[in-house]
Amino acid sequence: MPKEFGRSQRVASEMQKELAAILQREVHDRRLGFVTINEVVVTKDLAVAKIYITVLNAADEAAKLANVKVLNEISPFIRHELAKRMRLRHISELHFYYDHSFDTGMRVSELLHELEDHKDSEGKAVVEPPKQDD
16 A cells, blocks of 8 residues: 655655745845745655745736746755755755746636626626627
């Protein structure tokens, strides 16, 4: 019977907690916005960690990707801080990626609200006929 949570999953969970604390307390880079760690995926051999983030209050896609670029630039510092906090022989190589699932969820929510606004009193969707050119 396989284990419910393997070692890589446990390491990823602990790494997520420690990364959040490091970004909150140790990283003082003005180029970074309010970064949230959504998920950490660690390979089975613990060599590489993919870190999925979201950036709140980022104006556009370029600002979000700029935050990811900054995090990848300072990843050696973050990795060093992580090594101080976690009791592992080797610390994974850190790769940061933007997680688009939050943006997708917000867009779906907006679409559902728009659909609610276009319902009539009986709960049926009101479909406007297409305008025809005369």
